[in-house]
Amino acid sequence: MLSRDLEGFYCRTPLADPERFLLLHYDFETVVDPEEAAAHLCQEQSTAQWKRPGKEEDYRVKHGAKVVAQVHGQVPTAAFSVLKEKHPVSTACSVTVAHPHVNFGARIPNMLTAICGEGVFFSPGIAAIKLMDITFPENYLRCFEGPRFGIEGFRDLIDVHDRPILFGIPKPNLGLSPEDFSALAAEAWRGGLDVAKDDEMLADSPWSLLTERLRLLKKARIDCQRATGEKKLYLVNITDEVDRILELLDVVEREGEGNAVMLNTMTMGLSAIRMLRKNARMPIAGHFAGTAPSVGVTNFGIHSKVIVKLQRILGCDIVIFPGFGGRMKTADAEVMENIAECVKPLGHIPPALPVPAGSNWAGSLGELYAKLKSADFGIVPGRAVFDHPLGARGGARGLRQGWEAAASGVALAKYAEDHRELALSIEAEKTVG
Amino acid sequence: MLSRDLEGFYCRTPLADPERFLLLHYDFETVVDPEEAAAHLCQEQSTAQWKRPGKEEDYRVKHGAKVVAQVHGQVPTAAFSVLKEKHPVSTACSVTVAHPHVNFGARIPNMLTAICGEGVFFSPGIAAIKLMDITFPENYLRCFEGPRFGIEGFRDLIDVHDRPILFGIPKPNLGLSPEDFSALAAEAWRGGLDVAKDDEMLADSPWSLLTERLRLLKKARIDCQRATGEKKLYLVNITDEVDRILELLDVVEREGEGNAVMLNTMTMGLSAIRMLRKNARMPIAGHFAGTAPSVGVTNFGIHSKVIVKLQRILGCDIVIFPGFGGRMKTADAEVMENIAECVKPLGHIPPALPVPAGSNWAGSLGELYAKLKSADFGIVPGRAVFDHPLGARGGARGLRQGWEAAASGVALAKYAEDHRELALSIEAEKTVG
Numbered sequence: 071m072l073s074r075d076l077e078g079f080y081c082r083t084p085l086a087d088p089e090r091f092l093l094l095h096y097d098f099e100t101v102v103d104p105e106e107a108a109a110h111l112c113q114e115q116s117t118a119q120w121k122r123p124g125k126e127e128d129y130r131v132k133h134g135a136k137v138v139a140q141v142h143g144q145v146p147t148a149a150f151s152v153l154k155e156k157h158p159v160s161t162a163c164s165v166t167v168a169h170p171h172v173n174f175g176a177r178i179p180n181m182l183t184a185i186c187g188e189g190v191f192f193s194p195g196i197a198a199i200k201l202m203d204i205t206f207p208e209n210y211l212r213c214f215e216g217p218r219f220g221i222e223g224f225r226d227l228i229d230v231h232d233r234p235i236l237f238g239i240p241k242p243n244l245g246l247s248p249e250d251f252s253a254l255a256a257e258a259w260r261g262g263l264d265v266a267k268d269d270e271m272l273a274d275s276p277w278s279l280l281t282e283r284l285r286l287l288k289k290a291r292i293d294c295q296r297a298t299g300e301k302k303l304y305l306v307n308i309t310d311e312v313d314r315i316l317e318l319l320d321v322v323e324r325e326g327e328g329n330a331v332m333l334n335t336m337t338m339g340l341s342a343i344r345m346l347r348k349n350a351r352m353p354i355a356g357h358f359a360g361t362a363p364s365v366g367v368t369n370f371g372i373h374s375k376v377i378v379k380l381q382r383i384l385g386c387d388i389v390i391f392p393g394f395g396g397r398m399k400t401a402d403a404e405v406m407e408n409i410a411e412c413v414k415p416l417g418h419i420p421p422a423l424p425v426p427a428g429s430n431w432a433g434s435l436g437e438l439y440a441k442l443k444s445a446d447f448g449i450v451p452g453r454a455v456f457d458h459p460l461g462a463r464g465g466a467r468g469l470r471q472g473w474e475a476a477a478s479g480v481a482l483a484k485y486a487e488d489h490r491e492l493a494l495s496i497e498a499e500k501t502v503g
Numbered sequence: 504m505l506s507r508d509l510e511g512f513y514c515r516t517p518l519a520d521p522e523r524f525l526l527l528h529y530d531f532e533t534v535v536d537p538e539e540a541a542a543h544l545c546q547e548q549s550t551a552q553w554k555r556p557g558k559e560e561d562y563r564v565k566h567g568a569k570v571v572a573q574v575h576g577q578v579p580t581a582a583f584s585v586l587k588e589k590h591p592v593s594t595a596c597s598v599t600v601a602h603p604h605v606n607f608g609a610r611i612p613n614m615l616t617a618i619c620g621e622g623v624f625f626s627p628g629i630a631a632i633k634l635m636d637i638t639f640p641e642n643y644l645r646c647f648e649g650p651r652f653g654i655e656g657f658r659d660l661i662d663v664h665d666r667p668i669l670f671g672i673p674k675p676n677l678g679l680s681p682e683d684f685s686a687l688a689a690e691a692w693r694g695g696l697d698v699a700k701d702d703e704m705l706a707d708s709p710w711s712l713l714t715e716r717l718r719l720l721k722k723a724r725i726d727c728q729r730a731t732g733e734k735k736l737y738l739v740n741i742t743d744e745v746d747r748i749l750e751l752l753d754v755v756e757r758e759g760e761g762n763a764v765m766l767n768t769m770t771m772g773l774s775a776i777r778m779l780r781k782n783a784r785m786p787i788a789g790h791f792a793g794t795a796p797s798v799g800v801t802n803f804g805i806h807s808k809v810i811v812k813l814q815r816i817l818g819c820d821i822v823i824f825p826g827f828g829g830r831m832k833t834a835d836a837e838v839m840e841n842i843a844e845c846v847k848p849l850g851h852i853p854p855a856l857p858v859p860a861g862s863n864w865a866g867s868l869g870e871l872y873a874k875l876k877s878a879d880f881g882i883v884p885g886r887a888v889f890d891h892p893l894g895a896r897g898g899a900r901g902l903r904q905g906w907e908a909a910a911s912g913v914a915l916a917k918y919a920e921d922h923r924e925l926a927l928s929i930e931a932e933k934t935v936g
Contacts, residue, residue: 182770191795339772362624363804364796370795
C-alpha cells in the first residue's frame with residue numbers, strides 16, 4: 071500500500087484530459103517495491119517536493135507526472151548497476167507515465183530534461199532505466215513542422231518514384247581534394263547513383279573547403295544530369311559548431327537547386343535539427359554519428375526509435391541509422407522499429423525516408439526490399455561503390471543492376487551472369503564479407 | 504601478425520609530431536584478435552578506405568588514426584552485447600589512439616563524430632567500447648577559451664574566498680509563481696545562501712516568465728545584499744531551443760550584475776556551451792541533465808569525466824555533476840575523477856568550480872571537505888533548504904552552521920547542540936535519509 075504522498079503520482083482512472091500529457095514508456099529495474107519506484111520516477115521527473123512547508127497547496131495537480139499503466143516481474147539485476155552487489159535480484163517493470171507538457175513546452179532540450187534527465191536516471195530505488203517510446207498528443211505534435219519534403223517531396227525532387235534511393239559516399243572519406251572528390255561523385259552519378267553524400271567525418275575542412283566542393287559538384291552535377299537524363303543531388307554535411315550552421319546553410323543555399331544538407335544529429339543536439347528546419351528550403355538528413363552511446367545498451371538509456379522519431383518530428387526528410395548485419399550491432403527487430411518510426415502515421419507529420427546504413431552494397435537492395443515489402447528506403451554504400459574494381463561508375467552500375475534483379479524477382483547470382491558490374495560487386499563482397 | 508593494411512594503423516615508435524594528435528583512451532571488448540580490433544578501430548574512426556582503387560596513394564599518412572599503446576586480457580563478454588550469444592568470452596583491451604586533429608579541427612560536433620561516432624561504436628569485432636579520456640595537445644587546447652571567471656573569478660564576484668559556495672534551488676521546482684519563487688530565494692539569501700539557482704526543469708515558462716523572475720529577483724537580491732552585507736547571485740537556467748539561447752542571454756544580461764546562466768549541457772549539445780561562452784559576460788554553469796544515458800554504464804559509452812572536461816574547456820565556470828551517495832548511482836572514485844577534471848592543471852584553461860550534486864544538505868559540506876581536502880567546491884541543495892521546518896531562511900542558516908562545524912573541526916551533532924537550525928536539518932535528514 072502506497073503512502074498518500076506517493077499515491078498522488080498515480081492516476082488509476084483514464085486521463086480526463088489526455089491532450090495535456092506526453093505518454094512516456096519506460097522499462098526499468100528496481101530493488102524496492104515497483105509501485106513505489108514508479109511513483110518516485112514520476113515525482114522526480116516532475117515536481118519533486120510538491121508543496122512548501124506550512125502551506126496548503128498541491129503542485130501535483132497541474133505539474134505532476136502520473137503512472138497510468140504498469141506491469142512487472144523478477145529478473146537478475148543488470149550487470150552494470152552499482153546496486154548489483156547489494157541487490158542481485160530486482161523487479162523488471164514496464165511503466166507508462168503521463169507527463170504534463172506544460173512543464174517544458176514544445177521545446178526539445180527542456181522536454182529531454184524532463185523525460186531523460188536527472189529525475190529519470192537518478193530516481194530512488196531504480197537500478198537501471200530505459201526510455202522506450204513517447205506517444206505525443208495531437209496538440210503537442212502540431213507545434214512541430216516535420217519534414218518539409220518527406221518521402222514524396224524528396225522523390226519529386228530527384229524524380230525517382232519506383233525504386234529505393236541510391237546514396238553513395240565518395241571514399242577515402244578524409245583527405246580527398248575537392249577536385250578528386252568531385253571526380254568520384256561524377257563517376258558514380260554517371261553509373262546511376264542518385265545522391266552523392268559527404269561522409270559524416272567530412273565537413274568544411276581546410277583540405278576540402280565547402281565552397282570548393284559545392285562549386286565543383288554543381289558543375290559535375292549539371293553535366294551528369296545532361297548526360298544521363300536523370301536528376302542528381304549532393305547531400306552536404308554541414309555539421310559544425312552550432313552557431314555556424316546557418317552560415318553554412320546560406321553557403322549551400324547560394325548554390326541553389328540540387329543540394330541537400332546533413333547534420334550529425336546527436337553530436338550537435340536535436341535542437342539544431344529544428345533550427346535548420348526553420349531556415350532550410352532544401353531537404354535535411356540526420357545522421358546517427360554520436361547516437362550509439364545513449365542507445366547501444368539493451369536495458370539502459372534511450373531506445374533508438376525515440377531518436378529516430380524525434381528527428382522526423384523536428385524536420386528530417388531523411389533519417390540515417392544503423393541497419394541490418396552483424397557490423398551494425400543492432401538487433402533486426404530494432405532496425406525494423408526504426409524503419410517503422412520513419413514511415414508510420416504520425417498526425418500531420420509526413421514520412422521521412424529511412425536509410426538503414428552500414429556495409430550497404432548491391433545485394434542490400436533486394437534484402438531490404440524483401441524485409442520492408444516497400445521500395446521507400448535508401449541505401450548509403452561507400453566502399454561498395456568507390457572501391458569497386460571498375461571504379462565508381464562500375465560500382466554504381468552494380469547497384470542499379472542489384473535493384474533490377476530484386477525488382478524483377480531474379481536471383482542476384484543469376485542476374486549477375488550477364489551483368490559484369492554486379493558480378494564484380496558480388497565477388498568484392500565475398501572478400502570483404 | 505597483422506596484415507600490412509592493418510599494420511598501417513599502428514605507430515610502434517614514439518610519435519614524431521605529438522602536437523598533431525589527440526590521444527584517445529578507450530576500453531573495449533573484442534571477440535577477434537585484439538591487435539586487429541584496435542587497428543580496425545583506428546581505420547574506422549579515420550580514413551576507412553584509405554586509397555582509391557588503382558592509385559598509388561596512402562591517406563593514412565596525414566589522416567590515419569594510429570594505435571600507440573595497448574594492454575589486454577580475457578573477460579566475460581558484456582551482458583548487453585548482441586555478440587554475447589556467439590562469443591561468451593572476449594578480450595578486454597585498453598588502448599590509446601593518436602587521432603590527427605586535422606580530421607575535424609577545433610570544432611566539437613566534428614570532434615565528437617570522430618571520437619565517439621560511427622567509426623568507434625560500429626568498429627568490426629568490437630563488442631563494447633567506452634571512451635575513457637582524451638589528452639589534448641597544447642596547440643589544440645589553445646583554440647578554446649575555457650571559463651571566463653573560473654573558480655577565482657567566480658569567488659571574486661560573490662566575495663566568498665574561504666569556504667564552499669552555497670547554491671540552493673527554490674522548491675517546488677515547477678509551478679511556483681515568480682513572486683513565490685522570489686520570496687523563497689530572498690529567505691534563503693537572508694539565511695546565508697550565496698546563489699539562488701533555477702532547477703534544471705525550470706526555464707522560461709508561461710507560469711514563470713524569465714523576465715518576471717529576473718525583475719523580482721533583482722529587487723530581492725539588492726535588498727538581501729543590503730541587509731546581509733554579502734554578495735548574492737542568481738543562476739538562471741536559459742536552457743531552450745538552441746536558436747533562442749542568445750536571445751535569453753541578452754534578457755539576462757540586461758538585468759546586469761548579479762546573474763549567472765546555466766545550460767542543461769547534453770540536452771542542448773556541447774557546442775551550445777561554446778556559443779554561450781563566446782557571447783556571455785557572466786559566469787556559465789553546465790548541468791548534467793541528459794548526460795546519464797551516455798555515461799551511466801560501466802563498459803560502454805563515454806566516461807563522465809570526458810563530458811566534465813569538455814564543459815570546462817568550452818567555458819563552464821561551474822560544472823554540476825552527480826555527487827556522492829547511493830541516490831546518484833555513481834561510484835565514489837568516478838565522482839572524485841570528475842572533481843579532479845574541474846581543477847587539475849589543463850594548459851591555459853582555468854579551473855572550474857566542481858558541484859557534486861544530489862541530496863546535498865548541511866552535512867554534505869563536512870563530508871565533501873574531508874574527501875576533497877579543499878573548500879573549492881559548491882553544493883546545490885533543494886529540499887534541505889526549502890523544506891526545512893523553519894523555512895528557507897532556517898534551511899540556509901543550517902547550511903552555514905554545517906560549514907562552521909566542518910571548518911572548526913567540531914562534530915556536526917556537537918555543533919548542533921547550540922545551533923537550532925542545524926539540529927533541525929539533522930533531524931529532517933534522518934527522516935528522509
